[in-house]
Amino acid sequence: MSMESTAIEDRRHPGPDVGKLVQYTHLDKSYGYLPGIREAQPALFGLSPESYQAARERFVRAAREGAETLLAGTDETAAVDRWAATGPSTVLVAGDSLTDDLQSWVEILRAALGLRRPDHAVRLVNGGLSAHTSAMILRSWPATLAAVKPDVVVCALGGNDVTRVGPDAQKTQVSLGDSLANLSELRRIAQTLVSPQWIWVTPASVDEDRVAGFPPFRFGHSSWANTDVRLLADGIRGLGGPVVDLTTVFGIPAAPDLVGDDGVHPTLAGQLAIARAAVAPLARACERGQ
Template structure:
């Protein structure tokens, strides 16, 4: 990235979480226009994305140096050729998220199984917004669905109520599950929402500009409801703690660090082994 211009770091911060091709990929010429939209050259755009991919790959390689973890991966119940759909918000959409790390882990540890991880995370999306797009995300049909939604549901704007009530969040999650059961034979895994570092989030310039805030009490209430679902649940409260471990949360207090994303993968593998 030696050719990166002075404002490219801002583009990198945006590109880590904002992927317009997932939302508007049907627009003619969008792919060719993406570098210009983010204010960088084609080479810079590719270099930024390559850097995040390299970091996710390195995180996967680091996890696989642990013999116990590697053995657990070999015993994951994913059949040959399985399509694994990762559903979530920006924590999943992140170019170095748990879904991206998992993709590399499976490619390295089980290359002959030809497993596919589809990152269907959509930044800034609440459960109702994912529900609107849900039927299209189920084509082609996945064999496994790993769902980590709700972080945007509990976002409070200007100190008001959460964007989505707890009852409606649970109803939306159950509806996602119902539709998937009708249209696929996919096995399902839930991720609880991730606890935040409230002080970091309150101090973040972007969140302050948007008057966005989070309360761990809201997140905990949603996590309690998710734990009551029938399928396997990966409890990220056990992973991050309350308040969230500062080493596992990134600078903004809401999006996990790369180490935090690794811990999500570890917890997922331990749950599914």
């Protein structure tokens, strides 16, 4: 989902939070074809390479802490062990900022695999792209599949589809029908080109009061409604196949400790809750893919 962090010379704008930019904005994913883009990122954020790396490391440590907490659970540890034991496999997670987050559920699971089985052969590709809708992902999907060649795809899109923009917003960014058509087409293209196992992850419910009070969202006239989230989640469950339903994981409205002060993006506890819900389905999908 969008972080509404573009700096604009206007006293009404809260300005960018550099820590959030580092956490959610990874220009090399979208513009990796530009020479030197990875090396240029610190300067683009106004940071030295050392400060940028230190900021990143803070989130890497948080993901590792989340992994340690995950592995304190017997069922989760067993699922991680089963997953690691499946042998070589490539898992691609297509998502938005809930996935792109440096301390996201994907990074927690990556750390858990490494802690539990350092010799595992799972290649876990974090394909999260902040602020992207299902339509935006669809445009580059065949190229992504060709580059990654996944055995398993986890599709965690839709959170930006249901964003409403503007005063008294009358529509979501992507209509419900178009969202479901886009998601179905992503799976059809993948099945045609690489035949992966497939898992859906629904958008997460939000705290509408926090959304309404968050200064960057107020400035950008961005809003989310649990009614829209629920409708899309219901539609995704109707597409068939394994589903990790984040409206169930988070509750409606989202539990206060699972989302941050913007009401949309998960806290570390929220990301850990997603990781707990996703690890067993991922283990089963990799087993089926062998």
